[in-house]
Amino acid sequence: MTARRAHVCSVTFFANEYWFGRRLLRLGIDLSGGVTDPAERQGRARRGLLERGLAKMRVFPSKPDTYGDLYERFYGEPLSTPTPSDATLSQSQQFKVAL
Numbered sequence: 001m002t003a004r005r006a007h008v009c010s011v012t013f014f015a016n017e018y019w020f021g022r023r024l025l026r027l028g029i030d031l032s033g034g035v036t037d038p039a040e041r042q043g044r045a046r047r048g049l050l051e052r053g054l055a056k057m058r059v060f061p062s063k064p065d066t067y068g069d070l071y072e073r074f075y076g077e078p079l080s081t082p083t084p085s086d087a088t089l090s091q092s093q094q095f096k097v098a099l
Contacts, residue, residue, distance in 0.1 A: 002030065013086070016074055017031075017038070017041065017074070020024060020045070020070065020071075020074055021041070021045075023067075024048060024049075024067075027048075027052065027054060028048075028052070029042070029044065029048030030045060031044050031045055031048075042075050045071060045075075046071070046079060049067050049068065049079060050079065050080075054067050055068035055071075055079050055080075056069060058080060066081075070080065072089065
């Protein structure tokens, strides 16, 4: 992969994640509160969608795609996969879990 293609892929990923995050924020799921990395934002999206029961909700009424479909297409894994263990959580998350 050339450097230009890698840059385009990373920009596309960022743009998609930004769009997805904005859609989820409308539903009360904040992906980027504070300093986060992609794995943390993915975990927040998974937890938020599953906790609120939004996996089967359509993103747009006129299209068949659900939030679960978009999650799988965007992150490359099914929404129902288990959440990461405490070992993969950031220090701030581990502190919150300990409280």
